[in-house]
Amino acid sequence: MSKIYLEQALVYSNDEIAQDIFELRLETPAIASEHKPGQFINIQTNPGGLPLWRRPFSIARISGDIIDIIYKVIGTGTQQMAALRPGDAADIIGPLGNSFSVEIKSGTIPLLIGGGLGFAPLIILRDYFVHREITPVLFMGAVTKAEHYYLDDPQAELMLTTDDGTLGHQGLVTDSLQRYFEDAAGHQRFAAYSCGPEPMLAKVASVCRTHGIPLELSIEREMACGVGLCQGCAIEQLPPQKKYALVCKDGPIFNAEVLAFTDHTGSSND
Amino acid sequence: MSKIYLEQALVYSNDEIAQDIFELRLETPAIASEHKPGQFINIQTNPGGLPLWRRPFSIARISGDIIDIIYKVIGTGTQQMAALRPGDAADIIGPLGNSFSVEIKSGTIPLLIGGGLGFAPLIILRDYFVHREITPVLFMGAVTKAEHYYLDDPQAELMLTTDDGTLGHQGLVTDSLQRYFEDAAGHQRFAAYSCGPEPMLAKVASVCRTHGIPLELSIEREMACGVGLCQGCAIEQLPPQKKYALVCKDGPIFNAEVLAFTDHTGSSND
Amino acid sequence: MIDIRTEIGSLALNNPILTASGTFGYGDDLPDYVDIKDFGGIVTKSLTRQPRDGNAPPRIVETASGMLNSIGLANIGVEAFIRDKLPIIREKETVIIVNIAGSRLEEYCEILELLDGEAGIDAYEINVSCPNVKQGGMEFGVSCPHLKRLIKALRKLTERPIITKLSPNVTSIEEMAQAAVDAGSDMLSLVNTLVGAAIDIENRRPILSTIFGGLSGPAITPVALAQIFKVYESVNVPIIGIGGIGSAEDVIAFLMAGASAVQIGTMNYRDPGIGLKLMPRIEAWLGEHSIERITDIVGAAHA
Amino acid sequence: MIDIRTEIGSLALNNPILTASGTFGYGDDLPDYVDIKDFGGIVTKSLTRQPRDGNAPPRIVETASGMLNSIGLANIGVEAFIRDKLPIIREKETVIIVNIAGSRLEEYCEILELLDGEAGIDAYEINVSCPNVKQGGMEFGVSCPHLKRLIKALRKLTERPIITKLSPNVTSIEEMAQAAVDAGSDMLSLVNTLVGAAIDIENRRPILSTIFGGLSGPAITPVALAQIFKVYESVNVPIIGIGGIGSAEDVIAFLMAGASAVQIGTMNYRDPGIGLKLMPRIEAWLGEHSIERITDIVGAAHA
Numbered sequence A, B: 001m002s003k004i005y006l007e008q009a010l011v012y013s014n015d016e017i018a019q020d021i022f023e024l025r026l027e028t029p030a031i032a033s034e035h036k037p038g039q040f041i042n043i044q045t046n047p048g049g050l051p052l053w054r055r056p057f058s059i060a061r062i063s064g065d066i067i068d069i070i071y072k073v074i075g076t077g078t079q080q081m082a083a084l085r086p087g088d089a090a091d092i093i094g095p096l097g098n099s100f101s102v103e104i105k106s107g108t109i110p111l112l113i114g115g116g117l118g119f120a121p122l123i124i125l126r127d128y129f130v131h132r133e134i135t136p137v138l139f140m141g142a143v144t145k146a147e148h149y150y151l152d153d154p155q156a157e158l159m160l161t162t163d164d165g166t167l168g169h170q171g172l173v174t175d176s177l178q179r180y181f182e183d184a185a186g187h188q189r190f191a192a193y194s195c196g197p198e199p200m201l202a203k204v205a206s207v208c209r210t211h212g213i214p215l216e217l218s219i220e221r222e223m224a225c226g227v228g229l230c231q232g233c234a235i236e237q238l239p240p241q242k243k244y245a246l247v248c249k250d251g252p253i254f255n256a257e258v259l260a261f262t263d264h265t266g267s268s269n270d
Numbered sequence C, D: 001m002i003d004i005r006t007e008i009g010s011l012a013l014n015n016p017i018l019t020a021s022g023t024f025g026y027g028d029d030l031p032d033y034v035d036i037k038d039f040g041g042i043v044t045k046s047l048t049r050q051p052r053d054g055n056a057p058p059r060i061v062e063t064a065s066g067m068l069n070s071i072g073l074a075n076i077g078v079e080a081f082i083r084d085k086l087p088i089i090r091e092k093e094t095v096i097i098v099n100i101a102g103s104r105l106e107e108y109c110e111i112l113e114l115l116d117g118e119a120g121i122d123a124y125e126i127n128v129s130c131p132n133v134k135q136g137g138m139e140f141g142v143s144c145p146h147l148k149r150l151i152k153a154l155r156k157l158t159e160r161p162i163i164t165k166l167s168p169n170v171t172s173i174e175e176m177a178q179a180a181v182d183a184g185s186d187m188l189s190l191v192n193t194l195v196g197a198a199i200d201i202e203n204r205r206p207i208l209s210t211i212f213g214g215l216s217g218p219a220i221t222p223v224a225l226a227q228i229f230k231v232y233e234s235v236n237v238p239i240i241g242i243g244g245i246g247s248a249e250d251v252i253a254f255l256m257a258g259a260s261a262v263q264i265g266t267m268n269y270r271d272p273g274i275g276l277k278l279m280p281r282i283e284a285w286l287g288e289h290s291i292e293r294i295t296d297i298v299g300a301a302h303a
């Protein structure tokens, strides 16, 4: 476990990078140096006021002392975050949770599959691999063009999809993944990592299982504490694992095969 | 009763005019034209969030379509108000409450006695008289120089006091009033109006009673509704008045002689 | 067109939003921007037999997402109400529910008898749970036999619908609900305020002159929803939901928990125009979810 | 120098701030920036005889100034606690209070007997009021005879201080307090959570898998203060105050209402370092008010 810090991080910038999607850059040397890909921070969006709980966000990128958070404005907490200005302080706890398994056999191709905001934690993973001269394949889906914020990657293979066809392939990110496997004809080694809405994750799990590819998922749950104290963020696991894991502490990264929800393959409502 | 409006008023300006004291100028033609001196507005400082109750503030000045509020930052609500920027909307209800009795016999000298923020509602009264070519005498007290925001008045007589002597006379505003009466030697007609901390008001009431001068007080109470619906803002009256009056509706302006608290003359803790 | 009308027992409401007692006066003297027609109905301030001055100040305290009050049933008394207020409000196009309170059974009966002779009252709401009056009244809200006796006595005196307003400050809300229904209550409204207190640390004493007051506002919404959910499963009369309601989502949640209509109290204070604002949002929500009648969602959260 | 030490019965505390059960784990596995010494003592998660997985998710909901939980007493069980946790925490320089919960009287007794053989436990807190476990336990918290029987049985088994943790979901908190004290409880802690619910309107069902959960946080502070105020006037044992505490002013208010010490629960989540922050502020407040000992303000709000 990495050391956990409670910090008043300096806001370096906070810009809208796509529709309602912001990139918050925070100066926090301790968390930046301690973090591992897949971990998150927990931010108090209105110190002393409401909302009562901190809000969790994946670390999307590190550059020197600065960590980047990419977030979508969906409610009170994220609205308050959008009002942060350079020079403000942000009350954060981190780095939290476990991390992706990044040690892969040489020749293995990392597949990074993200839906919507679910792409944020995969960016840092992409950076990790690219830094080690491993070229990942990135699958990124969104509802529509305006919500895509990761448009171009000269150092990796990038497959964009939109539900409405306004950018990249029309369709779901899982269609794109399926097609990729058909083309790849099965004689390569892959390691898959995914993050996004759970119906999508279930489908990704089903596709990966069919092709015998190990898959790690980054899971989101509402969190009261984020540090394993409240037991609120339980997620059901399959036997022989213990019945419930804590997303904040045992996760947020899980092997797809241990989780109960990915067992319902073929759920069609993504 | 004047008509009451619920409005999204445009913030014209919001400047710090003394230490922690702000002047908020709001564009609201309806309230500006309907108001009478002594009335107040009730502002929702964080629409949809906390604090739950609106916050009441006296109208301190009117210029055309614009009403001025002078407020001191003391807690959550006023902190939120301090963050208002020109062009923002402010959710206000007003004008509320009754008003000062401004019809005075010719030759009567209005005495306006304010302590701290308690001076705000007296400014609009001062404007009323000056506009009618009646010259009021203004007594204004504060703890220290930094808290004085009304420093100069070419059209009225102005007596400043500070507790610590950093501006004007050292002492209490009631000392200054007492001295004024001694000098005036009692052969003029006066009408007194006062607003400020209640121990001060009790003392002003006692001084005025001694000199047989009619006195109206502007009273503050915490308010849940501000419009007479909750009965929360009760203040005790002396017989033969009904036992409790509502500060938001029967007040905020009361004849000093009807209130119970001014009956305890000589209370020394101001 | 979405049908937002609803019925609570024999009462037809234009929409399910009522005002809560003590938060809307008598419905006659409202700020100009409030139109009483925006509400499905109004509930008056509790009336007692004699006028009451109410409790000594301080009477209210703001708390985290809520407030405490100990108004002490300050009201003009039933006779002045009949003389001065009823003639005005009975002309308004809305349902009029008169709330009554007393400290003895006989007092409740006298008030109801006086009112029952008057036209223009659609129902009675019986306040058995005002926690901040010293001279009793409270035992009716926390003891089944007392409650039963009271409602039975009132039932005999009127043909009009009786709504018993339940106190949340009990070990078993189901038992109280059952007692009221057994005694002939046509409907139930819940919750009244929770007993609470606040301390003035500078002066080292309780803030409220009565020490204890009633907690209301969004803070109590989860407690209200739980009690309504339970009562819906235990008795078979319409429920009027109360407790911190301030948004369209709140109203929908209360209906799904089992309320047929709701009352808005504390959130009226911030926004007396709230009736006007919420109904269009609720209609929009129903439309987006292809729900044609608002009554279709009543109790929908029950398996 | 202000004296911030306090005593609750025979327990000497370095300061009056304890952690609340279920909000600090077992005290062994804390974020690095938390120093257990900042707290006057810690209360463990409720221990049951056997390990418990806890309830199905969703287990928590954020509400207005509060939260609902239905964790369902997920814990490692008393034996694993004795084996894996107690050896670690008994070394820490703070008071250790072990909270126990059961569904039958015999279960409580077995747990306490196992613990009583172990060194390093300063007191037991008896959870009789967990509202979100299906298989009982709750009747002890809402029925005087049941509570009396339970505490009497436990009293026979130990010399260590027994703290009975009262449920706020009762008609008369004074009666429950009296029952616990009559049965031999050395102290009382209150309040546990209020029963509440929340509705998922999109899916038309309760949010929590168990429908009902426990409401905690600043929303319930006024209810906690009222019950503590009442209990302080009705029994004569030390009270540990609980309910939404998050600021120095809150701690002072709870002490003035009658608590000798307090527990912090929900507000720990936002700020697990809260123990470190509040005590200096409380000391400063006492200093400004020329109060030399923190114990001087206990019960100060009572006339």
Ligand SMILES: Cc1cc2nc3c(=O)[nH]c(=O)nc-3n(C[C@H](O)[C@H](O)[C@H](O)COP(=O)(O)OP(=O)(O)OC[C@H]3O[C@@H](n4cnc5c(N)ncnc54)[C@H](O)[C@@H]3O)c2cc1C
Binding pocket: A040, A051, A055, A056, A057, A058, A059, A069, A070, A071, A072, A073, A074, A075, A076, A077, A078, A079, A117, A120, A121, A219, A220, A221, A222, A223, A252
């Ligand atoms: C480990 C982890 C990592 C995350 N990383 C990111 C990230 O990189 N970028 C990003 O934009 N978001 C991320 N999230 C989600 C983010 O925490 C929520 O969007 C945020 O808490 C919403 O706060 P709010 O106050 O704006 O919305 P609220 O007002 O709290 O909620 C608005 C709506 O969203 C739902 N909601 C709230 N929180 C969650 C949640 N955690 N999961 C699912 N639904 C929720 C609510 O039920 C409500 O319907 C992450 C969550 C977790 C647990």
Ligand SMILES: Cc1cc2nc3c(=O)[nH]c(=O)nc-3n(C[C@H](O)[C@H](O)[C@H](O)COP(=O)(O)OP(=O)(O)OC[C@H]3O[C@@H](n4cnc5c(N)ncnc54)[C@H](O)[C@@H]3O)c2cc1C
Binding pocket: B040, B051, B055, B056, B057, B058, B059, B069, B070, B071, B072, B073, B074, B075, B076, B077, B078, B079, B117, B120, B121, B219, B220, B221, B222, B223, B252
């Ligand atoms: C009719 C009326 C006119 C007013 N006019 C002005 C004005 O012109 N300028 C101005 O600065 N203020 C005025 N006030 C007071 C103003 O309403 C309060 O300062 C404001 O509500 C504080 O809000 P807050 O959220 O910042 O502080 P809070 O966090 O609510 O309170 C901070 C502290 O101040 C106390 N407090 C809060 N409200 C009041 C109140 N109404 N009276 C006394 N103590 C209170 C609280 O108990 C608390 O201790 C007026 C009040 C009334 C009733």
Ligand SMILES: Cc1cc2nc3c(=O)[nH]c(=O)nc-3n(C[C@H](O)[C@H](O)[C@H](O)COP(=O)(O)O)c2cc1C
Binding pocket: B230, B231, B232, C020, C021, C022, C023, C045, C046, C069, C071, C073, C099, C127, C130, C165, C191, C192, C193, C215, C216, C217, C218, C220, C242, C243, C244, C245, C263, C264, C265, C266, C267
């Ligand atoms: C200031 C105030 C006065 C109240 N007076 C009464 C009353 O006279 N009779 C009554 O039955 N309920 C009274 N109530 C209770 C409300 O009708 C309602 O049951 C309670 O406030 C919960 O709803 P809310 O959270 O929407 O306010 C009063 C509430 C408040 C806040």
Ligand SMILES: Cc1cc2nc3c(=O)[nH]c(=O)nc-3n(C[C@H](O)[C@H](O)[C@H](O)COP(=O)(O)O)c2cc1C
Binding pocket: A230, A231, A232, D020, D021, D022, D023, D045, D046, D069, D071, D073, D099, D127, D130, D165, D191, D192, D193, D215, D216, D217, D218, D220, D242, D243, D244, D245, D263, D264, D265, D266, D267
């Ligand atoms: C997530 C959570 C879990 C809890 N678990 C327990 C528990 O196991 N045993 C217990 O006695 N109380 C438990 N409580 C209740 C708290 O100890 C405390 O009594 C209550 O939350 C009120 O205090 P607060 O408002 O400061 O949180 C729990 C509370 C929460 C929020």
Ligand code: FES
Binding pocket: A222, A223, A224, A225, A226, A227, A228, A229, A230, A231, A232, A233, A234, A246, A247, A248, A249
């Ligand atoms: S959020 Fe509290 S244990 Fe995970």
Ligand code: FES
Binding pocket: B222, B223, B224, B225, B226, B227, B228, B229, B230, B231, B232, B233, B234, B246, B247, B248, B249
């Ligand atoms: S503040 Fe509600 S009646 Fe005056």
